[in-house]
Amino acid sequence: MTLIVAALVLPSLFWDKGAETANLLDRARISHIDTPASIADSWKRVAGITVDVVDLKQLIHLTTPSVRFDPQEASATRAAWVNSNGWRFLRDPDARFYYEAPGASAPLAAAEAFTYGVWAVIHTNEAGLQPLGGMLAFLKQLDSEYLPALANIGFIDDGSPQSGEFMNLLVRRNLLFKIVKQPDPKLDLTVALGSPDYPRFEAGNPSLLAEKVRSHLTDEKRLLRIYGSEEVIGRLFGDGNHARLYLINYESARASIEGIRVRVLGDYSKQQITGYELPDARLLDVSTGAGATEFTIPELRTFAVITLSQRK
Amino acid sequence: MPGHYPGKAVRVHSDRAINVSSNRVDASCMKAMLSAGMRQLTGASDDRDAWRQFISPDDTVGIKVNCSGAPEINSNPELVASIIENLLSLGLPPERLYIYDRFAYQMRIVNFETHVPKGVKIAAAESSRGSIAGYDPFTYVEVNFFGEEDTRSNLIRLVSEKFTKIINVPTMKEHRAAGVTGCLKNIAYGDFSNVARSHKREQSNTYSFIGTLASVEPLRSRTVLNVMDGLRSIWHGGPFLQDPRFLFYPKEIVVGTDPVALDHLLIDMIEAKRRQEGAPSIFDRSSAHLKFVHERDPNFNSFIREPGHVQYASELGLGIYDKSQIHEKAIEL
Numbered sequence: 001m002t003l004i005v006a007a008l009v010l011p012s013l014f015w016d017k018g019a020e021t022a023n024l025l026d027r028a029r030i031s032h033i034d035t036p037a038s039i040a041d042s043w044k045r046v047a048g049i050t051v052d053v054v055d056l057k058q059l060i061h062l063t064t065p066s067v068r069f070d071p072q073e074a075s076a077t078r079a080a081w082v083n084s085n086g087w088r089f090l091r092d093p094d095a096r097f098y099y100e101a102p103g104a105s106a107p108l109a110a111a112e113a114f115t116y117g118v119w120a121v122i123h124t125n126e127a128g129l130q131p132l133g134g135m136l137a138f139l140k141q142l143d144s145e146y147l148p149a150l151a152n153i154g155f156i157d158d159g160s161p162q163s164g165e166f167m168n169l170l171v172r173r174n175l176l177f178k179i180v181k182q183p184d185p186k187l188d189l190t191v192a193l194g195s196p197d198y199p200r201f202e203a204g205n206p207s208l209l210a211e212k213v214r215s216h217l218t219d220e221k222r223l224l225r226i227y228g229s230e231e232v233i234g235r236l237f238g239d240g241n242h243a244r245l246y247l248i249n250y251e252s253a254r255a256s257i258e259g260i261r262v263r264v265l266g267d268y269s270k271q272q273i274t275g276y277e278l279p280d281a282r283l284l285d286v287s288t289g290a291g292a293t294e295f296t297i298p299e300l301r302t303f304a305v306i307t308l309s310q311r312k
Numbered sequence: 313m314p315g316h317y318p319g320k321a322v323r324v325h326s327d328r329a330i331n332v333s334s335n336r337v338d339a340s341c342m343k344a345m346l347s348a349g350m351r352q353l354t355g356a357s358d359d360r361d362a363w364r365q366f367i368s369p370d371d372t373v374g375i376k377v378n379c380s381g382a383p384e385i386n387s388n389p390e391l392v393a394s395i396i397e398n399l400l401s402l403g404l405p406p407e408r409l410y411i412y413d414r415f416a417y418q419m420r421i422v423n424f425e426t427h428v429p430k431g432v433k434i435a436a437a438e439s440s441r442g443s444i445a446g447y448d449p450f451t452y453v454e455v456n457f458f459g460e461e462d463t464r465s466n467l468i469r470l471v472s473e474k475f476t477k478i479i480n481v482p483t484m485k486e487h488r489a490a491g492v493t494g495c496l497k498n499i500a501y502g503d504f505s506n507v508a509r510s511h512k513r514e515q516s517n518t519y520s521f522i523g524t525l526a527s528v529e530p531l532r533s534r535t536v537l538n539v540m541d542g543l544r545s546i547w548h549g550g551p552f553l554q555d556p557r558f559l560f561y562p563k564e565i566v567v568g569t570d571p572v573a574l575d576h577l578l579i580d581m582i583e584a585k586r587r588q589e590g591a592p593s594i595f596d597r598s599s600a601h602l603k604f605v606h607e608r609d610p611n612f613n614s615f616i617r618e619p620g621h622v623q624y625a626s627e628l629g630l631g632i633y634d635k636s637q638i639h640e641k642a643i644e645l
Binding site: 173174207211214219226227228229230257258259260261285287294296298 | 439440442443444445449450456459461462463464506
């Protein structure tokens with residue numbers, strides 16, 4: 001396969017405060033912003049900052065990425081509710097998006113938008129500037145070699161809110177899918193709400209639908225499995241010989257994760273991690289064989305990238 | 313497991329073991345109870361000879377305690393200290409003795425450090441709840457109970473990589489999901505990660521999961537002795553004390569190598585106490601007694617209990633369940 005070097009799609013800061021706050025951006029190492037038209041001119045006179053004008057009315061407003069703990073509703077599994085926007089990006093990859101992401105949710109929003117390669121702006125507060133700047137700097141230095149997203153489930157999206165929630169649950173459970181117009185024989189499974197396996201009357205319980213997809217696919221065929229956390233969502237890219245895995249910790253505003261075990265389908269003899277805020281990160285207890293590569297990530301802050309190569 | 317003495321259980325009771333009004337354990341009485349139990353179990357006339365049957369000076373020993381109900385009910389540090397004293401007498405250096413459990417925050421409540429010689433290691437698999445570094449990524453039981461995402465329960469890393477012998481020191485109490493928590497549950501659920509997933513709503517998969525976990529090597533073959541701590545017990549709402557009236561004081565320890573035989577005696581003890589209190593049997597499965605609430609009313613429980621896990625474990629070869637084949641010896645001090 002021909003490797004394409006593509007420009008990284010980086011999200012940017014939406015900033016609606018005046019040019020007198022330029023020192024805050026400077027401290028956060030942010031050199032590009034999107035602003036409302038009303039204040040764009042004042043910013044254009046500030047050295048070291050490039051500015052684009054954006055009209056919020058034209059953007060799709062997203063949920064703030066986060067984890068919500070509802071102990072009164074949670075079961076004995078302690079599973080938390082993850083607010084992720086992955087399904088929206090997969091449904092509408094060419095749209096332009098807007099995040100309201102204060103404080104520690106700002107870098108999480110940046111990591112999420114980056115993972116799905118979408119155009120997005122992030123509105124944050126002063127507390128979110130430094131973390132966002134740090135994340136943008138981290139994302140900028142990542143490998144830009146293009147690799148296609150991997151999926152072995154096809155989802156026929158009818159555009160309904162019910163299908164949206166169905167996709168949301170697939171994303172949250174790391175059941176990697178892509179949207180197709182009709183069944184693709186190259187995929188292991190095709191899913192459509194309203195089909196005999198996934199009747200529309202079951203849409204009220206999207207968790208059950210996702211579990212059925214998992215069961216029909218089987219865990220053995222899953223491209224990605226994460227053990228030790230239900231708050232980490234991954235996206236896998238690859239070309240047959242190389243793979244790149246993006247891992248987002250949705251719990252990061254509250255805590256880093258002390259260890260997850262990851263299983264990627266395919267035997268890769270080389271593995272490397274680049275961890276946000278963890279320059280010395282390394283993978284532990286790596287195993288390959290039997291068609292899968294497994295490793296432990298001892299700590300995961302907001303985001304990490306795993307590079308896998310030399311597939312056997 | 314079931315070790316050198318299948319079907320053999322030695323109960324040692326002493327009224328002096330614990331002062332109910334002060335809640336203080338008598339360490340010297342504890343020592344005497346352990347000595348009597350070990351000698352009776354092994355037939356040895358000397359403590360060192362008794363312990364030598366299980367532990368050699370070359371071993372690295374893990375003492376599996378139960379801190380899940382602390383501070384009201386846990387493996388008593390006085391009993392653990394007495395075990396350690398016997399191990400040291402065999403020539404083991406303190407550095408090769410570990411007191412371990414899953415959760416650091418629970419172990420801190422018990423505070424074993426102040427009861428044992430310097431050098432003995434206090435180790436928890438999870439320094440913070442959910443951390444996986446203390447578990448062996450290559451030794452696990454994989455099963456999907458309720459559609460949970462993480463289907464693996466991994467063995468504590470110290471067990472697979474460090475210990476050559478394990479002494480199991482469970483408490484003796486009722487458990488609202490498993491029926492009882494004694495030898496088997498302490499060695500199974502207490503040595504693997506991600507086990508709470510086996511209960512959901514009223515259903516518990518402890519019936520087969522406990523025995524399955526306890527059968528995993530090297531856990532099974534390295535667990536050579538069980539010393540059940542029954543100074544205090546709970547007859548309802550376990551593993552935690554949900555109401556002080558559920559606490560009682562059997563003032564005994566039970567020693568043996570066969571976890572099934574010992575747990576059968578525990579079932580009998582809890583059943584007798586519940587009968588005395590007018591509470592339903594732990595074998596009761598009727599929906600009339602199910603209510604998903606804190607267990608404050610002994611007539612109701614959140615789960616259908618699975619005390620049959622003990623008999624199931626016997627079918628896996630972990631010990632003898634048949635009472636007619638269990639040789640129980642009672643000692644009064």
